[in-house]
Amino acid sequence: QKEVEQNSGPLSVPEGAIASLNCTYSDRGSQSFFWYRQYSGKSPELIMFIYSNGDKEDGRFTAQLNKASQYVSLLIRDSQPSDSATYLCAVYPSGTYKYIFGTGTRLKVLA
Amino acid sequence: GAVVSQHPSWVICKSGTSVKIECRSLDFQATTMFWYRQFPKQSLMLMATSNEGSKATYEQGVEKDKFLINHASLTLSTLTVTSAHPEDSSFYICSAPSPEGPSNQPQHFGDGTRLSIL
Numbered sequence: 178q179k180e181v182e183q184n185s186g187p188l189s190v191p192e193g194a195i196a197s198l199n200c201t202y203s204d205r206g207s208q209s210f211f212w213y214r215q216y217s218g219k220s221p222e223l224i225m226f227i228y229s230n231g232d233k234e235d236g237r238f239t240a241q242l243n244k245a246s247q248y249v250s251l252l253i254r255d256s257q258p259s260d261s262a263t264y265l266c267a268v269y270p271s272g273t274y275k276y277i278f279g280t281g282t283r284l285k286v287l288a
Numbered sequence: 289g290a291v292v293s294q295h296p297s298w299v300i301c302k303s304g305t306s307v308k309i310e311c312r313s314l315d316f317q318a319t320t321m322f323w324y325r326q327f328p329k330q331s332l333m334l335m336a337t338s339n340e341g342s343k344a345t346y347e348q349g350v351e352k353d354k355f356l357i358n359h360a361s362l363t364l365s366t367l368t369v370t371s372a373h374p375e376d377s378s379f380y381i382c383s384a385p386s387p388e389g390p391s392n393q394p395q396h397f398g399d400g401t402r403l404s405i406l
Contacts, residue, residue: 208392209392211394211395213397218379218402219399219400220294220381220397220398220399220400221332221381221397222397223394223395223396226394228392265331265332267395269392274320274385274391274392275322275334275337276322276332276334276395278331278332278333279331280330280331281331
């Protein structure tokens, strides 16, 4: 059973702090990794994707991938109350282009 | 960027009714679309993969006779929940992969349909 795991939270951080969200996956052959943000009652919106080991930065967001340890993380710098949402990690396991989603981490940014 | 439109956004109907949900790729062609279901405080669960020109592929445990999928064209997939019952009440979301580049591109989601069966 291929799995993607996230801490459900809530993760509470003060405004302006760095929020760190983590995701581990079981399929070592996985090649593609995605972070989505989902506000309550809304559908997911893509924040970032990463394919190679290392860091990928986009504005206040940095995705980090470590294939040897089978984890991918998302850092949100200068967190804002509007960042409060559930963050979903999604993975394409080897041999398929169907997402496996983690359960999501609920982030609360406190003003 | 790639836009996926889903309609309707909200449906309330009586038990036993069949409900059709449409998913359209607005500015690109999508030979594959995906249908998900999300219950409150849970993650998205893939129900089926919709394939243009062929039968949909259903995930284990999803009743194909209950959830009818038709990929009528390169821009339209529909999900029909037949004889819906209260336990079918959920948030249904479709997605389509980005049209450019290799197959490992991100999926783009429609706005979702909240289905409430009374």
